[in-house]
Amino acid sequence: MPQNKVLPGSTIGIIGGGQLGRMMATAAKHLGYRIAVLDPTPNCPTAQVADEQIVAAYDDLEAVGQLADTSDVITYEFENVDLEAARLLETKGMLPQGADLLRITQDREQEKRMMAENELPISPFAIVHNQEELQQAIQQKIELPVVVKTCRGGYDGKGQFKIENETDIEGASEFVMKNKRCIVEKWVPFEKEISVIFTRSQNGEISLFPVAENEHKDHVLHQTIAPAQISETVKQKAIAAARTVAEGINVVGTFAIEMFVQREEIYLNEMAPRPHNSGHYTIEACNVSQFEQHIRAVCGLPLLPVYFHGAAIMLNLLGDDVDYYTNNLDVVSSAHVHVYGKGEVKPKRKMGHLTFVGTQIQQLQQLVTQQTKQHITS
Numbered sequence: 001m002p003q004n005k006v007l008p009g010s011t012i013g014i015i016g017g018g019q020l021g022r023m024m025a026t027a028a029k030h031l032g033y034r035i036a037v038l039d040p041t042p043n044c045p046t047a048q049v050a051d052e053q054i055v056a057a058y059d060d061l062e063a064v065g066q067l068a069d070t071s072d073v074i075t076y077e078f079e080n081v082d083l084e085a086a087r088l089l090e091t092k093g094m095l096p097q098g099a100d101l102l103r104i105t106q107d108r109e110q111e112k113r114m115m116a117e118n119e120l121p122i123s124p125f126a127i128v129h130n131q132e133e134l135q136q137a138i139q140q141k142i143e144l145p146v147v148v149k150t151c152r153g154g155y156d157g158k159g160q161f162k163i164e165n166e167t168d169i170e171g172a173s174e175f176v177m178k179n180k181r182c183i184v185e186k187w188v189p190f191e192k193e194i195s196v197i198f199t200r201s202q203n204g205e206i207s208l209f210p211v212a213e214n215e216h217k218d219h220v221l222h223q224t225i226a227p228a229q230i231s232e233t234v235k236q237k238a239i240a241a242a243r244t245v246a247e248g249i250n251v252v253g254t255f256a257i258e259m260f261v262q263r264e265e266i267y268l269n270e271m272a273p274r275p276h277n278s279g280h281y282t283i284e285a286c287n288v289s290q291f292e293q294h295i296r297a298v299c300g301l302p303l304l305p306v307y308f309h310g311a312a313i314m315l316n317l318l319g320d321d322v323d324y325y326t327n328n329l330d331v332v333s334s335a336h337v338h339v340y341g342k343g344e345v346k347p348k349r350k351m352g353h354l355t356f357v358g359t360q361i362q363q364l365q366q367l368v369t370q371q372t373k374q375h376i377t378s
């Protein structure tokens with residue numbers, strides 16, 4: 001595909017104005033771009049660093065048209081962009097990532113079918129629409145324990161129901177009835193969760209970031225460690241799977257794939273066609289961040305080769321954590337601090353993050369434990 005070049009000085013439109021849009025915008029501003037953002041919340045995190053904001057709902061087609069009129073190219077910070085709007089932008093030649101990436105990643109059924117078609121390692125799954133199909137799936141296809149997830153709209157563990165044993169089936173049936181189309185997946189007793197983040201340019205060049213390891217608390221990402229502490233075999237499997245996805249669905253931009261690791265096997269879980277929370281460490285720990293590579297890909301600039309300092313730990317600041325850490329910067333004196341500028345602090349809401357960078361992961365882990373222990377134990 002010929003590169004669609006959008007040069008510095010031009011305007012990049014971003015659909016969605018949260019922290020991902022903000023960090024994309026910051027990277028783009030360094031390169032000399034203007035930023036327009038579409039988001040319903042006035043002065044949202046991205047608007048604070050952008051040149052202009054269109055205050056409207058993401059699925060307001062007129063507002064998307066307005067964003068297109070004021071921009072030279074458009075990208076997004078989340079996958080739940082209105083598909084009709086995305087197709088319209090693609091037709092106008094303004095969405096280098098294309099609408100198809102969104103069609104696949106907005107829907108777990110599409111995502112899993114694509115992975116199965118490409119013979120990627122996934123845990124067994126079935127699509128169910130009612131109680132009968134759920135029973136059938138459990139009796140004939142997938143042994144307990146399983147997890148039932150909504151096909152659309154779930155994130156951070158929302159829209160999930162785990163069935164450990166027969167007694168959970170009734171609750172799960174109600175969950176399916178309420179949500180109509182669901183995916184039932186075999187529960188993977190994984191040892192680790194990892195993510196592979198890469199960027200693919202419009203002419204098919206792929207640049208990979210180090211594979212990272214993720215620890216969740218209550219289904220929300222708590223900590224990312226890079227590089228992931230995994231064997232070379234697992235790493236190569238993870239990278240090969242990421243390359244298959246990248247080529248298979250013609251990815252453009254930064255893209256993330258979450259995977260489970262059980263012994264020497266990997267199982268692909270979820271994908272995101274955008275920079276990812278587990279890639280925030282790249283801002284300080286690599287010569288080029290997941291956000292800058294994304295902007296480069298979308299604007300048709302060359303991708304940079306990725307160099308990594310050797311070790312990074314990123315901690316999410318959820319809810320009140322952000323106040324604790326911003327008031328105690330002398331305690332976390334080695335951390336790079338990011339505060340997203342969200343108006344309201346809510347429990348579990350991602351308000352900011354800390355990144356610690358070093359050259360050696362064990363030493364860095366000790367340092368992070370020392371500097372964060374006071375908060376953890378209090």
Ligand code: AMP
Nearest residue numbers: 123147155156157185186187188269270
């Ligand atoms: P998801 O929304 O698919 O990313 O799932 C959120 C979290 O639930 C994952 O990060 C895992 O910790 C857990 N989870 C989801 N699916 C499975 C599965 N099939 N087996 C084991 N754990 C899972």
